[in-house]
Amino acid sequence: MKLLLISNYKHKVSRKLVEFLKIKKFDFYHIDSSKKKKIKISKKYDYLISFLNTLYIDKNVRKKIKIKSFNFHPGPPEYPGFGCYNFALLDKVNSYGSTIHIINDKFDNGEIMDVKRFNISYKKYDLEKLIKKTHENILLQAKLFIINIYKKKPITKRKFKWTKKAYTKKEFEIARQIKLNDSKAKILKKIKAFSYKDYESIFINFKGFKFAFKK
Known part of the structure; x- marks a missing residue:
């Protein structure tokens, strides 16, 4: 059986999954989606695993998969699409998780095959800690599923x-924008939900200028 793994190799957990497949001596081919603008394949495979991959996998790719194509989404069914971690923190959730679903023509829309959840403490979790915990969770989920x-x-x-349509990049940008009349509590909540390493955090537009928050 031949497996096609598409993952973003910039994530440490993606590298760990590749190493796991090598140790198990599984027959697989890996595509690093961080180095691609579009996914293209010429050979046929039995299964496709999209793991922390943000690139769209179109029908031309999926028709070369003999059995099924699965996506591993780093969020539970309540948070499909873009910015799943961020929206969950905005909602002050006390549990989170990762989802395996069949890939169809839309992002995070196909039939769900598995959800692996874990509890969190909103007070103790920031965005970086939530991402780290989710990556640990989804790696264990992927190993068992592939085995x-x-x-x-x-x-x-x-x-x-x-439970809803996939969040879009536009909705993400709107959510991280600060308004002049926002309360201190709302601003602090957004700082927590959108601040991660050297990525863009919250911002405010004022008189034609964009002011961005930096840690």
Whole structure:
């Protein structure tokens, strides 16, 4: 059985998954999506695994997959699409997780096969800690799922459902913008939800100028 793994190799956890597949001596081919603008393949594979990959996988790729194409989304069914971590922190959630679903024509829309959840403390978790915990969670989920594929265990359909349409980049940009009349509490909540390493955080537009927050 041949497996196609598409992942963003900039993430440490993606490198760990590749090493795991090598140790297990699974027959797989890896595409680093961080170095691609579009996913293209010429060979056929039995399964496709999209792991922390943000590039769209179109029909021309999926039609070369003999059995199924799965996406591993770093968020539970309540947070599909772009900025899943950020929106969860804005909502002050006390649990989070990762989702495996079948890939179709839309982002984070296909039938859900598995959800692996974990509890968090909003007071103790910032964006960096939530991402780290999610990556640990989704790696364990991926290892077990792929092992079961290679053992040819039947994939049981689950009763999970997406609860909303996938968040878009536009919605993400709107959410991280600060308004002049925002309260201190709201600004602090947005700082927590959108501040991560050297990525752009919150910002405010004022008289034609954009002012961005830096840690």
